[in-house]
Amino acid sequence: METAAQIDAVTQAVVRLDGGSKRQLIAIAGPPASGKSTLAAGVQSYLTELGIPCGFVPMDGFHLGNAELEQRDLLERKGAPNTFDVVAFKTRLEQVLCYDDVSVPHFDRGNDCVVENAGRITKDQRHIVVEGNYLFLSSGLWSDLAPLWSCKVFLNPPIEVLERRLIARWLDNGLSQEHAVARALKNDIPNAVLTLNESVLHTVDLVLE
Secondary structure (H helix, E strand, O other): OOHHHHHHHHHHHHHOOOOOOOOEEEEEEOOOOOOHHHHHHHHHHHHHHOOOOEEEEEHHHHEOOHHHHHHOOOHHHOOOHHHEOHHHHHHHHHHHHHOOOEEEEEEEOOOOEEEEEEEEEOOOOOEEEEEEOOOOEOOHHHHHHHHHOOEEEEEOOOHHHHHHHHHHHHHHOOOOHHHHHHHHHHHHHHHHHHHHHHEOOOOOOEEEO
């Protein structure tokens, strides 16, 4: 399914939600390099065009800091499930559901750091897109997120496609072919496999191949 068709399918599913005045959290999950960020931005933009104000909360805004990851010997695994502050993520989502105006952190990829209060959920935004790899994981604290979602979308590309994209990311960052493959195999691809294998999909509203 092309990106435009994916955006339309998710948007139509969101429009069909009937939550009254209750705020709706639309979870878009999938492995790294599956196109989550593009889809989330497209859905947010399309809903806004339709006159439905839409906010955005990225899971990446809840990365643990590099200093803490280094202390835990996890810096090279940054992006794995145990390198996020899941408790803070869940708490902020609960605040988004309870309060009209909430600030949210974003992740600055260029500087490899979280930027606090980079985004804001405002009173008029009753639909909120939440994007991240591990939103539907069955294990650990991640499973506690399940009751928060009003609409669940999972991107499910073949692992071969993900491998090509993940290696290409490192090539685009200036790594040699050898080092790009090594970086992808050490962290990104294991994270992708984990997401595909351990996400709970039987309750997902849309699975996009």
